[in-house]
Amino acid sequence: MTGYKIIVLAKQVPDTRNVGKDAMKADGTVNRAALSAIFNPEDLNALEQALRIKDSFPGTTVTILTMGPGRAAEIIREGMFRGADDGILLTDRAFAGSDTLATSYALGQTLKKIKDFDIIIAGRQAIDGDTAQVGPQVAEKLGLPQVTYVEEIKSIENGRVVAKRRLESGVEVVSCPIPLVITVNGTAPDCRARNARLLMKYKHAKTVSELQNSNEDYLHLYNERAYLNIQEWTVNDIESVPAELGLSGSPTKVKTIENVVLQSKGAKVISSSDVDIEELMKDLIESHTIG
């Protein structure tokens, strides 16, 4: 056995968990600049599962595939610092405006081009949409079985993956043949930290576009050290039907977006003094709300 070829699907997302007061501009649109861009949390759980397979099966390779703007190369580097071998950034204006289905189509076509893989692992869902759709949709596009909500990959033997799934109402252990798509739950172990040696090794890893925009004095290094080149694929690197991509390939359209304007119900404001709290509790008891 020479290990497994694993592709981790990851997404760079705005950190919607830490939305501050300046998250919206005066005109009611989202102020993306005020939100930091992070490695989607559950995709890190997915990466950890991939790295554990790599630990157990020498010869395993872990490739991060992400679709996004040029800066999304940041999460590929982040993944390499933690143990991924390489990454592919799929980036092109043709993908702009993709809903989950158009995203899955583009990722699916990319995976068909990569062709040589055993296990695809993704986070259950991304925090900017919480849809949990791309994993299963990619599986369907590739005609592969899917195992969602995985908390632990228990074994890989005889061409089958045995994994524990965390459901709302319990757990389930399933066995699924390779190749397959796995989505990993946030209850799975956290991703390991950056490794100092890998950080040194990959700190200058760049995509072609990043290289073109940098004043790198060491351009020759990128020829000598192939691992520093993060692959950047555009729509031309995959086979695709244009009508299936981006906005035109997205069955769902956003009809309207409304800024949330709250009208106060005019609450009774009280202090934390004994008198006020006692008064409140008496009111609630009298109105039979409690007691």
Add this chain to the structure above:
Amino acid sequence: MNSIFVYCEIEDGQIAEVSQELLTKGRSLATELNCNLEAIAIGHQLEGIEKNIIPYGVDVLYIADDKRLAPYSTLPHTSIVVKLFEEQKPQIALMGASSIGRDLGPRVSSALHSGLTADCTSLVIGNHEDKKQGKVYENLLYQIRPAFGGNIIATIINPDCRPQMATVREGVMKKEILDPKYKGKVVKLDVAKYVSDIDFVVEIIERHIEKSKVNIKGAGIIVAGGYGMGSKENFRLLYELAEVLGGEVGASRAAVDAGYTDHERQIGQTGITVRPKLYIACGISGQIQHRAGMEESAQIIAINTDPEAPINMVADYVINGDVSEIIPKMIKFYKKNSK
């Protein structure tokens, strides 16, 4: 007129709450659109299940009964739903935003190339004018959900692809039987025509399903904590207050993410929707995703150090101050005055 379809989740021969809620919503949408409400039940030993589905106003119930179809597994259920939708061409399909619906829905939507909107908080029928194409779409399903950190509410439509698919969390819609004697047709599917051997490559080795011990949805009083509780230790105060008042403890997503309590207590768009007679929000700022799950509570008390917290806008009482000081006082004065 093409029908509205609801996928009915079944566990141990029982129809999931969320499916009953969607049948109720599906019925009202079908009445508005003057079309049939149809449902699909997939599982094993489903004899008599129609008695628990048709009364919601279901005109046609399709049943796929085979021992290989229970418990739920992605591939066979997908194959049946996809083929049935190809035959029946529903205009709208609704599923629970549950472990099952969120596993099945995207797979079906991909196979049919139809749009799917997750975790809708409201479903409404409306028109849409595409000015660029000079085309008016009538009677589309508006799939409404908060988005982007809760700062916006998005209305999503699927103008061209069918079915228009949406998932909805448990508790968001209300369930209501239309007519216990409603006359609906039952169609038993020939399962062999809908699945193939390749659909059974995934094997379920073990399964431990536990009914949740937490009954937040049915609680009359909920004491909920947010990230502002500060620690797991402080969260214990909420259990004390809930016990004294005879209520349950709930949490915001931030509190769950911080590890203060379990996911099964999460209230909001991606958790449970509740309508208790009293909701006490402690250290919860109240982003829209949380409010979506509790703002229909009869009375709301917000305890917060931030006078600008959005939760205060939906509250009946606002207590400005420190939860660790206020909760013990509430317990003390409740005990003093309740006897």
